[in-house]
Amino acid sequence: MTYEQLAGQIREKSSYLCVGLDTALDKIPQYLLKEKDPVFEFNKQIIDATIDYAVAYKPNIAFYEALGPSGWESLQKTIDYLPKEVFTIADAKRGDIGNTSNMYAKAFFENMHFDSITVAPYMGSDSVEPFLTFKDKWVILLALTSNTGAQDFQFEELANQKPLYQKVIEQSQNWGNYENMMYVIGATRNEQFEHIRKLIPNHFLLVPGVGAQGGSLKDISKIGLNNNGGLLVNSSRGIIYASTEKDFAHVAGQKAKELQEEMKIYLNEL
Secondary structure, three states: OOHHHHHHHHHHHOOOEEEEEOOOOOOOOHHHHHOOOHHHHHHHHHHHHHOOOOOEEEEEHHHHHOOOHHHHHHHHHHHHHOOOOOEEEEEEEEOOOHHHHHHHHHHHHHHOOOOEEEEOOOOOHHHHHHHHHOOOOEEEEEEEOOOHHHHHOOOOEOOOOOEHHHHHHHHHOOOOOOOOEEEEEOOOOHHHHHHHHHHOOOOOEEEOOEOOOOEOHHHHHHHHOEOOEOEEEEEOHHHHOOOOOOOHHHHHHHHHHHHHHHHHHHHHOO
16 A cells, blocks of 8 residues: 555545454453354454444454464454455564565565554664565554553663664664655654654654553644644554443444544544
8 A cells, every 4th residue: 555545545534543453362252252263253343343434454463373373364364354445554563684574574465465564673774674675565663652661762862862762763764765664653652742743744653552541642633643644543442342242343333433533623624
C-alpha cells in the first residue's frame, strides 16, 4: 500500500483507527473454543464488526507464535480474510542484521503479504534497510514507546544533549522516507509528541496507548494530525475485549464506531 492509498482510506472512512488483534485463547468468549479454529473465528467476527470504521489492523505476532503451528495458520487466515484496501501491520518488533532481517522481510512481506512490520532500531541501519528494499512495503520503527521501561534507554541524553529517541528519529531519516517508514510514538508521551511531529511533519505515526494505557485521543489528534491524516491510532483491548459474552463482536463494533466518530470530528477541523 502506498502513502497516497493509505491517506485515501483515511479520507474515505473519516478514520485513522487501527484495530489491534492481540487474540488470546483465555480472553475470548469461551463458547468459541468449540470452533475448529477459535482464534480465526474470533478475529473474523471482530473484523466484520469493525471494518467500516478501521483503516488498519495490527496482529501482535507473539499471540500467534505462542500457539505454535496452529497460531501461524490462524494468523495467515486472518490476513487473507482482511480486505485488500486496509493496511496490515505485523507487530513483530523484529531487528537483526542483514540476512536475518531479509528473511524476516520475506516471511512477512512476500509469504504472509503484510503491508508493514514493526522493527526495533537498536542494531542500526543494517538491521532496518533490508525491509526497505521491498516495494510499497513499510517499516514502522520503534522510536518512543508508551511502556514504563521506555525510561530505561529512550530518554537517556546523549553527548549532544539529545535524548536517544530523537537520535533514532533523526538518524533513520537517512534510511527511508515518509513513503516507506513510520514511527511508533506512544500516546502517553504528549510532552514529546509535539516536538516529534515538528521533526517529522509528513510521516505517519503509529500510536499505541490510547484508552487502556491512559492516552488521550483528543490530545494526540490535536498535536499529531497532518493534512494526510498522518496518524494510525491503535486500540486493542478497548475494542476486541470490550465484551466477553456472545455479543462481543457487536460491542467491539460499537467501540470502534465511537472512536471513528470522534476521529471524524478532529479530521474535519484540519
